[in-house]
Amino acid sequence: MSTALTAAEPRGTIGLRAIAGRIGFLPGLLLLLVAGMSAVDPQFYGIINILNILRNASLLAIVACGQALVIVAGGFDLSVGAVVALASVVTAKTMAATAAAFPGNVVLVIASGVAAGLGCGVVVGLVNGFCVAKLKVSGFVVTLGTMSATAGVGLMITNGIPVYGMPDIFVKSFGRAQAFGLPTAVHVALIVIILMVFAQRRTLFGRYVYAIGGNVDAAVVSGVSIQRHIVGTYVVSSVLAALTGILLTAQVGSGQASFGGDRMMLQSIAAAVIGGVSLRGGVGRVELVAISALFLTILGNALNLLHVDSRLQPVFLGVIMVAAVALDELIRRRRGRV
Amino acid sequence: MDVDVAPKPAEPLLQLRGISKHFTGVQALDRIDLGVRAGELHVLFGENGAGKSTLINVVSGTFPPDEGSFHFEGEEIRHLTPQRARAIGISPVFQEFSLVPSLTVEENLFLGREITTGGVLRAREMRKRAQALIDELGFDLDPSRRVDDLSRAHQQMAEIAKALLGKVRLLILDEPTASLTERETGRLFELIARLKSRGVGLIYVSHRMREIRTLADRVTVLRDGRHVRTLDAASSTDGELVELMTGRKIDLLYPTITHKPGKVIVDVENLTLADGSVRDVNFYGRAGEITGIAGLVGCGKSELIRAIYGIEPATSGAIRIDGAPYEFPAARRSLKRGIAYFPANRTAEGLALSRPIRENASMTVLDLPAFARFGVLRQAAERAKIGGIMAQLQLRPPNIERAAGALSGGNRQKVMLARALTRELTVFLFDEPSVGIDVGAKLEVYEFMKSLVEAGAAVIVVSSELPEALALSNRLYVMHHGRIVAELTGADRTEQNVLSSFFRDHLTAEVA
Amino acid sequence: DTPWFPMKVYDASSGTPKPAEYTPLPKAEKPYKLCVLFPHMKDSFWVAVAYGIVKQAEAMNVNMNLYEAGGYENLPKQLSQFDDCMASGPDAIIVGAISGAGLSKKFEEAKAKGVPVVGVTNPLPPNALPAANYVDFVAMGEVTGEGLLAQTKPADKLNIVTFPGPAGSGWAESFNEGFKKAVAKNPNAKILAEKFGDSGVAVQLQLIQDALQAYPGMNVIWGTAPTAEAAIGAVAEAGRNNLKIVSSYENQAMLDALNRGDILAFATQYPVGEGAIAIDQAVRLIEKKPVMSLVQPIAAVIDKTTVPKLQMDLVLAPSSWTPVYSVKAK
Amino acid sequence: MSDLELSVMAKDTDRAKPLSDRCVWNAVLPAALVVLLFGFAAFDRSVLSSANLLNIAQQTSYLALFAMAQTVVILTRGFDLALGPTVSMVSVGTALAMAGAAATGHETGVVLLAGLSAGFGLGIACGLFNGVVIALLGVNPFVATLGSYNIAIGIATTLSSGRPVQGVPKIFSELFYGGSLFGVPAAIVITVAVGIVLHLILSRTVFGRSLYILGTNSRAAAVAGLPVKRILVATYVLCSALAALGAIMMTARTGSGEPNLGGALSLQAIAGAVVGGTSLAGGRGGVGTAVLGALFITILSNGMNLTRIDGYVQMVVLGAIVIIGVLLDRLRLERSSQ
Numbered sequence A: 001m002s003t004a005l006t007a008a009e010p011r012g013t014i015g016l017r018a019i020a021g022r023i024g025f026l027p028g029l030l031l032l033l034v035a036g037m038s039a040v041d042p043q044f045y046g047i048i049n050i051l052n053i054l055r056n057a058s059l060l061a062i063v064a065c066g067q068a069l070v071i072v073a074g075g076f077d078l079s080v081g082a083v084v085a086l087a088s089v090v091t092a093k094t095m096a097a098t099a100a101a102f103p104g105n106v107v108l109v110i111a112s113g114v115a116a117g118l119g120c121g122v123v124v125g126l127v128n129g130f131c132v133a134k135l136k137v138s139g140f141v142v143t144l145g146t147m148s149a150t151a152g153v154g155l156m157i158t159n160g161i162p163v164y165g166m167p168d169i170f171v172k173s174f175g176r177a178q179a180f181g182l183p184t185a186v187h188v189a190l191i192v193i194i195l196m197v198f199a200q201r202r203t204l205f206g207r208y209v210y211a212i213g214g215n216v217d218a219a220v221v222s223g224v225s226i227q228r229h230i231v232g233t234y235v236v237s238s239v240l241a242a243l244t245g246i247l248l249t250a251q252v253g254s255g256q257a258s259f260g261g262d263r264m265m266l267q268s269i270a271a272a273v274i275g276g277v278s279l280r281g282g283v284g285r286v287e288l289v290a291i292s293a294l295f296l297t298i299l300g301n302a303l304n305l306l307h308v309d310s311r312l313q314p315v316f317l318g319v320i321m322v323a324a325v326a327l328d329e330l331i332r333r334r335r336g337r338v
Numbered sequence B: 001m002d003v004d005v006a007p008k009p010a011e012p013l014l015q016l017r018g019i020s021k022h023f024t025g026v027q028a029l030d031r032i033d034l035g036v037r038a039g040e041l042h043v044l045f046g047e048n049g050a051g052k053s054t055l056i057n058v059v060s061g062t063f064p065p066d067e068g069s070f071h072f073e074g075e076e077i078r079h080l081t082p083q084r085a086r087a088i089g090i091s092p093v094f095q096e097f098s099l100v101p102s103l104t105v106e107e108n109l110f111l112g113r114e115i116t117t118g119g120v121l122r123a124r125e126m127r128k129r130a131q132a133l134i135d136e137l138g139f140d141l142d143p144s145r146r147v148d149d150l151s152r153a154h155q156q157m158a159e160i161a162k163a164l165l166g167k168v169r170l171l172i173l174d175e176p177t178a179s180l181t182e183r184e185t186g187r188l189f190e191l192i193a194r195l196k197s198r199g200v201g202l203i204y205v206s207h208r209m210r211e212i213r214t215l216a217d218r219v220t221v222l223r224d225g226r227h228v229r230t231l232d233a234a235s236s237t238d239g240e241l242v243e244l245m246t247g248r249k250i251d252l253l254y255p256t257i258t259h260k261p262g263k264v265i266v267d268v269e270n271l272t273l274a275d276g277s278v279r280d281v282n283f284y285g286r287a288g289e290i291t292g293i294a295g296l297v298g299c300g301k302s303e304l305i306r307a308i309y310g311i312e313p314a315t316s317g318a319i320r321i322d323g324a325p326y327e328f329p330a331a332r333r334s335l336k337r338g339i340a341y342f343p344a345n346r347t348a349e350g351l352a353l354s355r356p357i358r359e360n361a362s363m364t365v366l367d368l369p370a371f372a373r374f375g376v377l378r379q380a381a382e383r384a385k386i387g388g389i390m391a392q393l394q395l396r397p398p399n400i401e402r403a404a405g406a407l408s409g410g411n412r413q414k415v416m417l418a419r420a421l422t423r424e425l426t427v428f429l430f431d432e433p434s435v436g437i438d439v440g441a442k443l444e445v446y447e448f449m450k451s452l453v454e455a456g457a458a459v460i461v462v463s464s465e466l467p468e469a470l471a472l473s474n475r476l477y478v479m480h481h482g483r484i485v486a487e488l489t490g491a492d493r494t495e496q497n498v499l500s501s502f503f504r505d506h507l508t509a510e511v512a
Numbered sequence C: 001d002t003p004w005f006p007m008k009v010y011d012a013s014s015g016t017p018k019p020a021e022y023t024p025l026p027k028a029e030k031p032y033k034l035c036v037l038f039p040h041m042k043d044s045f046w047v048a049v050a051y052g053i054v055k056q057a058e059a060m061n062v063n064m065n066l067y068e069a070g071g072y073e074n075l076p077k078q079l080s081q082f083d084d085c086m087a088s089g090p091d092a093i094i095v096g097a098i099s100g101a102g103l104s105k106k107f108e109e110a111k112a113k114g115v116p117v118v119g120v121t122n123p124l125p126p127n128a129l130p131a132a133n134y135v136d137f138v139a140m141g142e143v144t145g146e147g148l149l150a151q152t153k154p155a156d157k158l159n160i161v162t163f164p165g166p167a168g169s170g171w172a173e174s175f176n177e178g179f180k181k182a183v184a185k186n187p188n189a190k191i192l193a194e195k196f197g198d199s200g201v202a203v204q205l206q207l208i209q210d211a212l213q214a215y216p217g218m219n220v221i222w223g224t225a226p227t228a229e230a231a232i233g234a235v236a237e238a239g240r241n242n243l244k245i246v247s248s249y250e251n252q253a254m255l256d257a258l259n260r261g262d263i264l265a266f267a268t269q270y271p272v273g274e275g276a277i278a279i280d281q282a283v284r285l286i287e288k289k290p291v292m293s294l295v296q297p298i299a300a301v302i303d304k305t306t307v308p309k310l311q312m313d314l315v316l317a318p319s320s321w322t323p324v325y326s327v328k329a330k
Numbered sequence D: 001m002s003d004l005e006l007s008v009m010a011k012d013t014d015r016a017k018p019l020s021d022r023c024v025w026n027a028v029l030p031a032a033l034v035v036l037l038f039g040f041a042a043f044d045r046s047v048l049s050s051a052n053l054l055n056i057a058q059q060t061s062y063l064a065l066f067a068m069a070q071t072v073v074i075l076t077r078g079f080d081l082a083l084g085p086t087v088s089m090v091s092v093g094t095a096l097a098m099a100g101a102a103a104t105g106h107e108t109g110v111v112l113l114a115g116l117s118a119g120f121g122l123g124i125a126c127g128l129f130n131g132v133v134i135a136l137l138g139v140n141p142f143v144a145t146l147g148s149y150n151i152a153i154g155i156a157t158t159l160s161s162g163r164p165v166q167g168v169p170k171i172f173s174e175l176f177y178g179g180s181l182f183g184v185p186a187a188i189v190i191t192v193a194v195g196i197v198l199h200l201i202l203s204r205t206v207f208g209r210s211l212y213i214l215g216t217n218s219r220a221a222a223v224a225g226l227p228v229k230r231i232l233v234a235t236y237v238l239c240s241a242l243a244a245l246g247a248i249m250m251t252a253r254t255g256s257g258e259p260n261l262g263g264a265l266s267l268q269a270i271a272g273a274v275v276g277g278t279s280l281a282g283g284r285g286g287v288g289t290a291v292l293g294a295l296f297i298t299i300l301s302n303g304m305n306l307t308r309i310d311g312y313v314q315m316v317v318l319g320a321i322v323i324i325g326v327l328l329d330r331l332r333l334e335r336s337s338q
């Protein structure tokens, strides 16, 4: 039938564009970087260095995944950095307190600490979600506000002085521990990423997040309950940020209000966007976000290994970041044409 | 779609009494009564902005009415939500589609009604049912395509399929044929017949008299949000309907245009587009005549004129304007050369909805000294000029400082047409000029084109509405699969020939 | 009760530091209104300064309001806070400057309006103010450098990587310069690299981890307190126990680390004392009494040997004490 | 930003009555300002002292300038994260140029010229970079300006080797800070002048008109033949030029080139613009909204300083107020369109 033909060739072109558009060439770029570094500097593929990279990438990836979810729903979460800090100090404080109250009862101590930390995430997430979904204030502004507020609370609790007194086991056998040769953070990150991929692809929640980000009005008339899912995305994002805060705390061995901060926030969004998440909403996959988190981490590591003057490093970072995305865009357009 | 057999046809399926709806600034609906029987097709007829879509939105639970009662299958319904509406079998096909561009057709079909076990999607099952439905409807639609890769026509099919997924008791169609071509329209009508025979009630909105004639059992005429009258389609004439609708007499014939073909203004040679939607096309348009382009969905007719205007990349071929070669076309330069393009999708490509009408109309002339000197706007002049033009086009309401978004479809199109009068132009490219505008407005648009050609301009019209294309054009090109398969002039310009030119093509396609 | 005085300091009013003893006035004549500006209150160092200020203000019975700018990246905010201070009509202002040079215009304005300003802890351009007390950061850096050399045999090779702190903060650069000047005296000491970065533990940790890879030969880590704190864990992890860690300033973590033997040494400038002296200087200026125009606390490097005789309440606020931002005179 | 906000905006504004009575921002936010002022005055009368009012005006003038800069790009649905670092870079550049010129014994006129041209040169260069990367290479504003953010930081710290740049001539500070016109401090004079000019540009020129149309529907703008790319580039250049001016004024205020001057300005400026009612969805806002927002934030922190509210509490309050401010603005819109 005629339509078979009609459908045929446009689909051909679109198929190609799809590949370019959906996967991008980030993985390729990553491989290039890794290959290049390995060639230039044997230190790079030293086991310890790889573990460092993986651990730091994991921390970033966890935050970035949450961030990505929010952005896909058409929002923005500037508060993640502050949540990381708050979760860290609250976790540490709580552990210290419970440790004082119930000496020796390590399980209780750790459980309470972690619960408290994640609790912070839930609270901030709910506040963000409420303001965005119910009060209809743009996510950017809301989280700009909660960022300031959350950071303030974190500092109020600690005056910026590190919080000590958490059980050694928490640090030794969780924060700095390794299983199957990989740091805990990496395992946690892998679990998070797998869960998120599953959520995005296979669950109602993920589907509705895409729908809301793609076209709110259509979602409404199709009977999707918008508010619940928007709140959901912000809660997930904050909780993941809190999780990162806890991991950092366990690794460093003290609760610090200096964790996270603006840099973590900016990095998480950068990771998401470089990973192909559209700030217009409706588009983006966490596995690519995780990859771009890895990319950014390796980039920083490479600049250090290559002994680049640390004052000049930002310049390189900025140029490469822009170049990468620009190239991606260029290729995407090319494929779009032929 | 599953449809349970007709209930007692006595009482109406849907019964609205005294429905009102107020929007900021407008009384969109004012004490409307409406009854739809099972198995009948009930047409809503009215000018742009009469309140048809609003009424439909109320019926399908998008927003609640301010007052009035709502009965469905005999029982009173309160606090209707979209979910509830679909659950009880009210499924709307919206004028502004309810599709998520970044999702696939199939994902859109099930949006809000996914098949899940404990929050986990059952993709395979949904895929199967989506395919089954599309096959049953006989649309050529690929369920795995992303909606934003589809043409408006294919999006329309997806929107219809979406409405027919699941239990259907009352099907609502808001201008479903606006961007469908004859073939899909035919399919749709067969489908409607089947549904009626199975006792499904239909509400149908259209501005095309032909459809109303062929489909309608009863017609309800709305004007300014008020219910004017409900009458039997059989016992009422077109003129009657239109008079009720507009409150004045209008004769519904296409204007008789006297074409005086002059020299070739637009000349296209072996044009091929980057996305392959148009392949080595040769055609020309002359001053003083309307050149029509007709064709099935996705045949690339829009792309062709968009390429001439310079918003679709071409890979090979030559375009000549008034004899002079026109390389690397671009919107800006096209306008300078006197070429104007009027997009089919006015919300996406035409208007900045939240900006005032004045700014929207003068958008294309900010480079002219009459409107700006040394980059400084001459707002007084602008206000005067645009005001005059909009008055001449009879903008309703006549205030040019309102946001363009506050206008109804027909008036939005008028804002677009105003651009044709703001600067010296010789070539006018219209893409689906009458999509979604009411009969009155349509005639005004046709009159407008008439005046253009008779003033010696070269007008090129792309239309999916075959009668329109035939009636307006002096020469009619027929496109198929990105190629021009026929050029019809004079007496050969008949629906027969247009359609047969497709079939000829099919045969060759089969042979090859 | 402030058992800190008389406190041994240098009197650098004349330009050349002379050993001296500092004793504050017992009380202020009136309950003056003092305005205090801090770069931030985000670590125990500035909390220590605040402790000195608060205690001394209470002791001398003056009103005090403390504003913190929230970090070294907020110079504009500190400028605004200075204006707000001036607007609230204080008798004197005490400034821990984010950038001495950056505030110089404000100092001129205050002078023009006859409001005395005292500089505390952070260095200022020479003679910018009628009175100030701080250890020059370059000097401070030198002290740490000398401390390091003192701790190590002249013979053994030192491969040093420095982690001065945030680039562009000014203080990081000055510390670094001083330190380099000092270690340059020993031909066996080599600076492999200088790694600037925000003085947060997380950031420093990444820098250290990368440095451990990039410089296998590295055997001395010199940097901010957070650097040292991060280094302890990272070094242990990398199993490079031969590494010496030196911190360019003090905080609770450094003290504990030193006692545990995790770090070699840290430097101190007795921040509590600085805070206290600043209040007294301010009061003296208000009351037009003779004032030591530039006091330099005697910076020292604290290591295992010296830690026992360290007067702790001049170095850190008691951990029980939580900062207060204002003092009301009775 | 978020499609959610977009749809809200659409509902509120699209079908509203004539633009004119929407642009008359009814008194909600200004009223809130007055209430704030008197509220603070109740605790500390010096808040309303003429000295402090002048002080507020002066502080506002800087933030307002930066908020205006952001507003210009936000109108096109973008934003400039690099604004802060640009300020640092310009500050350092200006100071270095003047110090250099002065050192080589040129007379003041030349020194000033050198400083200004260096400052604006750097600023405009940064704007060009952003504009070209965004408009021509199609990189989204976030990544593009995050890139230049890093680059500018690198340049600023490298040029200054991280230390304040001394040797800024007195006249410079006299001119751009100390000086005054009819007793009105220079900063206020300059900002007011710039504000008026910018307002005229936005409301009376083709460029300004195109800006709003582009921000409302860029597709339509392109089809209507507006030079979308050129406009975008110009927009980012204008933004950075304004930032450069602000940087020069602040450098005059500090009397030295500060490699860290811009630190946290980017987000503050965005907050200022948005609190005042500039829509991140593009096409809505102007000089008025920028100034209003700047005033709001300045008065708030000034008041809290004078009423002795702890720093960390201030952060929390500020956060909350930002959200409330925008919420008010949204409600205001709904009212005014009814």
Ligand SMILES: Nc1ncnc2c1ncn2[C@@H]1O[C@H](COP(=O)(O)OP(=O)(O)OP(=O)(O)O)[C@@H](O)[C@H]1O
Pocket (backbone or CB within 6 Å): A003, A006, A007, A008, A010, B140, B141, B142, B145, B149, B150, B151, B152, B153, B154, B179, B181, B277, B295, B296, B297, B298, B299, B300, B301, B302, B303, B464
């Ligand atoms: N079988 C198909 N399934 C989905 N999309 C299709 C199919 N065939 C064509 N299309 C889409 O239609 C596009 C062709 O553009 P378009 O449909 O506007 O041409 P047209 O002739 O102007 O049709 P119309 O103007 O009636 O929409 C192609 O780019 C392609 O994306």
Ligand SMILES: Nc1ncnc2c1ncn2[C@@H]1O[C@H](COP(=O)(O)OP(=O)(O)OP(=O)(O)O)[C@@H](O)[C@H]1O
Pocket (backbone or CB within 6 Å): B023, B024, B026, B027, B028, B046, B047, B048, B049, B050, B051, B052, B053, B054, B055, B095, B406, B407, B408, B409, B410, B436, B437, B438, D015
């Ligand atoms: N969401 C809305 N907000 C404000 N006014 C609205 C809204 N939707 C519709 N209106 C107004 O209500 C009136 C009826 O609009 P509606 O879309 O129902 O007309 P229509 O009969 O569908 O017109 P058309 O034939 O062009 O589709 C119009 O004046 C329109 O401006």
Ligand SMILES: [Mg+2]
Pocket (backbone or CB within 6 Å): B052, B053, B054, B095, B174
């Ligand atoms: Mg309608």
Ligand SMILES: [Mg+2]
Pocket (backbone or CB within 6 Å): B301, B302, B303, B344, B431
């Ligand atoms: Mg078309």
